[in-house]
Amino acid sequence: MSSDTAPIGHNRFPGIHPEKLLKIEIEEISDLLELEFRALAQRSAELLAKVQQWPRRNGAMAINDDHDLAKLTDLYVQVRDHAADRGEVDATRVKIKAGPLAAGHTIDAYFNNLRTDLLAWLFSATEVQKSYIRERDDRERRRLQAIAVEEAAAAAAALQAARAKPTEENIERATIAEGRAEEAATAPQSQRTKITSTLGKTTSAGSVWKAEVTDIKKLASAVLAGKVPANCLTYDPTAIRAAVNGKPPLRNKAGEDIGIRIYEDIQLRRRG
Numbered sequence: 001m002s003s004d005t006a007p008i009g010h011n012r013f014p015g016i017h018p019e020k021l022l023k024i025e026i027e028e029i030s031d032l033l034e035l036e037f038r039a040l041a042q043r044s045a046e047l048l049a050k051v052q053q054w055p056r057r058n059g060a061m062a063i064n065d066d067h068d069l070a071k072l073t074d075l076y077v078q079v080r081d082h083a084a085d086r087g088e089v090d091a092t093r094v095k096i097k098a099g100p101l102a103a104g105h106t107i108d109a110y111f112n113n114l115r116t117d118l119l120a121w122l123f124s125a126t127e128v129q130k131s132y133i134r135e136r137d138d139r140e141r142r143r144l145q146a147i148a149v150e151e152a153a154a155a156a157a158a159l160q161a162a163r164a165k166p167t168e169e170n171i172e173r174a175t176i177a178e179g180r181a182e183e184a185a186t187a188p189q190s191q192r193t194k195i196t197s198t199l200g201k202t203t204s205a206g207s208v209w210k211a212e213v214t215d216i217k218k219l220a221s222a223v224l225a226g227k228v229p230a231n232c233l234t235y236d237p238t239a240i241r242a243a244v245n246g247k248p249p250l251r252n253k254a255g256e257d258i259g260i261r262i263y264e265d266i267q268l269r270r271r272g
Contacts (some may be wrong), residue, residue: 040088050078051079073270076270129203148184148185148187151177151183151185152185154181158173158177162174220233244262
């Protein structure tokens with residue numbers, strides 16, 4: 001078959017380019033929404049005016065009696081049904097966005113399928129290179145350590161010979177041996193150089209120190225001892241809430257200086 005043969009289905013989308021899927025320009029979407037949802041915007045403005053008119057005392061909303069409490073609930077429910085999650089505004093947004101969102105997911109899925117296996121290979125290639133570098137550096141480190149041990153032994157032997165027979169020649173040998181031992185002991189543990197491929201691509205490596213918690217109790221003790229900064233300790237809000245409501249409840253220690261503020265939070269329920 002000729003390479004110029006049109007692919008199957010080519011005539012299904014005449015004049016449509018993937019970069020121009022929308023019938024209008026993106027810059028025009030806001031104008032379209034303002035035109036179509038004037039009533040929704042007007043309702044938002046009306047509710048905003050109502051909440052701004054609610055009586056205030058010392059800069060905060062005020063409730064003087066049970067009548068005000070009930071009246072505020074009425075206003076709360078109106079605002080909630082209009083503006084909160086799954087309210088009128090949010091429900092309209094979800095409905096209007098459903099088509100473009102589904103299109104976005106379809107686009108993402110198509111292009112992600114083109115690269116998924118290749119991304120997995122990139123990860124594998126990186127891991128095998130890192131493994132090779134670790135092994136290479138370990139070999140180099142052991143080699144340099146062996147040299148340092150040999151030079152230290154030679155320096156010790158030369159020093160012993162100089163002490164036994166402090167001739168000028170023996171003292172000079174001991175001095176030279178000591179210098180070589182010091183140089184070997186302070187030699188860099190790895191020589192990481194750039195490796196250049198036949199295509200001119202370079203490979204180089206650097207190190208980043210990382211850490212993971214192995215024993216939280218020992219970590220807490222180290223923080224108390226001043227060995228580790230306090231910001232290395234984190235807390236789990238979910239676990240603390242479970243303990244506060246568990247058996248025996250941690251809330252029995254409310255008011256004690258245990259590093260946790262335990263308090264009663266009033267939960268309102270609005271029905272009808």
